[in-house]
Amino acid sequence: MDLSQHAADGHQRLTAETHENARWWSFSTMGRAIVRNYRVWTSATRRRAMAEAYRPIVRGFLLPGAAYYFLVTWLHWRDESGTNLLILGGISLLTAVSYTVFRWGLLPAKRTSLQRLEIVGFVTNLLMYSNVVAYMLLNFEEQKLIYFVLMAVVFSTTGVTLRTTLTSVALSIGSLFWFSGQASPEVASQFVFIGLATSFASFGMASLLRKAILRQIDARLLADQLASRDSLTGIANRRSIFSRIEGLVEEQKPFWVGILDLDGFKSINDIYGHAVGDHVLCEVVERLKLRHKEGIDFGRIGGDEFAIVIEGGPSGAEVEAFGNSLIDDISREYDLQPLQLSISGTIGFAHFPTMGTTARQIYEKADFSLYHGKQFARHHSVIFTVNQDKEMRESLALERALREARMEEEFHLLFQPQHDVAAGRVVSFEALARWQSPVLGPVRPDRFIRAAERAGLIQQVTRVLFGKALDALDLWPDDITVSFNLSAQDLADRAFVFSLVAQVHGRAIDPARIEFEITETAVMKDIAASRVLLEDLSAAGFKIALDDFGSGYSSFEYIDQLPLDKVKIDKSFVRKVTDSATSREIVAGIITLCRNLDLKCVLEGVETEAEMSTLAPLAPQLIQGYLFGRPMPQRDVLRLLLKPERPVDDASAA
Structure with a gap:
């Protein structure tokens, strides 16, 4: 990442801006940020949420399903013999064992991918379908055509994706129509009508269930967005930033963490009130956003403290120069007619994994570097060094x-x-x-x-x-x-x-x-x-x-x-x-x-x-x-x- 070029570009964009009158839009700023994040949710995010929603449905069906087919296997062993026993008993036993394996092996209680869940759900439906078709082929009974209707209803709720639901229901109803040809005309006409009604009912149930789940997912994702955004500025809040840092540590990806503290902001709050202070904070965020690009994230972690996460491996000199350019940006005068206000800032940076192996260590060292900067290099960015490490240990004690x-x-x-x-x-x-x-x-x-x-x-x-x-x-x-x-x-x-x-x-x-x-x-x-x-x-x-x-x-x-x-x-x-x-x-x-x-x-x-x-x-x-x-x-x-x-x-x- 060329931070020096990025800093120059950001400076040009900032100097090109014209001063505006005071704008009291803290809540609309947050709203715009949330809507923007809502729109850019990746399909992977929604797929993970879909998997979380459907997993308990599929897992909940497998346990009673396994018990049922163990019972069916015993009934086949009692009532069938010869080839029929071998075929029907084998299919039912395979279904019971498969459901058991799916329940405790392929679908653990923890996270499961939507793709795996979809495959398991479809195979589950096929095994159930195979039991009914095999029985009807060997022992056709008119009254047991109702099983296809029941299967269509079950498939409408256990189908994880729309394509598996449509395929399973269509297969079940199509088989119902085919086997109805072997029944008497009166029974056949009844089941054709029942099949059509079941088709509409199954597709309706599947659509309603899917719509309800999607609404729940969207509501939860929106709530997560609200919970992860700062209520004033709309950027990431403390919880979100720490989650981001911990995720990068888990992935063992190198990154820098910077902590920016505004100098002179508190007196603005004290003298001019929180309304003016809130506007200044929002303006600070707008200036920080001019430096935003892929791999650089900003978050508000306190009253006038902000976090900066820079992914990748830029050098310490590049990061220090980038931090100084941020300070230059936020140090420009704030034109709040008729007020003309000035603040500045100091930034402390620390690097993972060079300066620590945990998210907490990196944050603490960035914080200590900020403190060191406020003591000896105010209005500049400071990189955590080996010399500061000993000082930090003594200071912590x-x-x-x-x-x-x-x-x-x-x-x-x-x-x-x-x-x-x-x-x-x-x-x-x-x-x-x-x-x-x-x-x-x-x-x-x-x-x-x-x-x-x-x-x-x-x-x-x-x-x-x-x-x-x-x-x-x-x-x-x-x-x-x-x-x-x-x-x-x-x-x-x-x-x-x-x-x-x-x-x-x-x-x-x-x-x-x-x-x-x-x-x-x-x-x-x-x-x-x-x-x-x-x-x-x-x-x-x-x-x-x-x-x-x-x-x-x-x-x-x-x-x-x-x-x-x-x-x-x-x-x-x-x-x-x-x-x-x-x-x-x-x-x-x-x-x-x-x-x-x-x-x-x-x-x-x-x-x-x-x-x-x-x-x-x-x-x-x-x-x-x-x-x-x-x-x-x-x-x-x-x-x-x-x-x-x-x-x-x-x-x-x-």
Whole structure:
């Protein structure tokens, strides 16, 4: 599959499209997709469904049929002799044995092909027919002409296909007419009339039964289509995609699985409502469909997550380029008059069988690759690598321990003081998360925070730690504040952030004593939504601090766009001030900028007297570092607050 050429073709088709006004057609989109799939059902699909419907009918007839012909064999043995016994008994015994073999051998309870079922049904009818014809040829009895009528009725229900039904019924009625010639004229005329009536009745019964079964099949197939399609966009849903992946694994066909996550979509839902969000999702699907071709399938597996299945063996470079072209497509502006909206995406890919032997393994590795991409290569496609494999195993072990953790007992906070240089005292503490796992021992915060984000547990962790921060704040003097870090996922969930606000109001704590600390990484996913949320927090009385200032490429942009109260200069500059004139000038410039903008400025990572001597002429306002206090438990915070003039440098407190 030439994915690069396919990507180019799709791009040309996309750029050729004209922008349209907002179209609210989510249900009609699904309807069109379902009708389209209904029309392209293959004959093989319907044949399999026909076999499933007729198999219990044929199997249900064979068991009593076998018992009946064993009885007939015994009656022949009792009533016949010589050649008649040999012929009639042999045919009836063959029929009984054949029915038994068909029932348990050729037609098992599980899946059977329609062709096999048709052959078995026709042979079953022929064996029954042979018994009656043989008996009438050897022992003609007028009254037993009725057997042909009964056979026609039976054949009308056991004929699997229309051709076998017509053939069997015609054979039975034709034989009835032929043998009627040997009966008296009165009896013959009666059976001719009965035969004609039976013909119409049998064909009518066969048609009605077949029509009912076909309707049931179509209804079931349509229900399956509904169950396998996403109700909003009309493309395959999660169940359908996983079924597709599992089928490819069973067939041992190589394929790629990609997981696409939209960046910036959640804020559209939050700000503009679900109607706008639904329209954007439908537009995303329309753009994905431009890349659709045989061997490439798309499905929606979550709110703003999509799966991509690429059959065959394209190279990793081709798949990565194809994924990037998809991201380029969905990153184009969405024209919803009067709104102009933008989103992007990140894709993680994994390959079968190179990167796993089961559907679950492949999906998990694609998902991990997506997570890795959102951390280090946002707005790009990422291929799962061997290096990520070790990281994934460690991450899964960490996630497992995190899911099993008793968070209230295992998680705690340490507090690092922020020292006001001019006042000569501590004015605030930063709350630092710590986890002492009974399984893994002490776990670094950066590791368990990332694991909690990946596992969807970060809000549970944040809620527990925030509650502990409020517990500590209750015991501090009213002029002491606490700085609490919010993760990117916390900040992306407006409802969750305001559940923290509710905790503050519920405890009657002054919001001005709480400072929410954010990083550039946390706000860069959607600066517009972050600004709205932070403005609301600021209006509610909370303080906002930007951490690690200077470490990112757009930190100055955030000073302009966000309602900040404090800026924390990244420790990488502070640690070089004694040796680097450039670092000193950068720090001095930021301090002056903050003073001019009426922002508090914190110097992080001040550890030595030499660093402090170099920084003192710059007139810093707040210092946070080992020189003025290491991270400490609550008991040491209280001890420090009782003796504010005495800095704490107790290494054992960490």
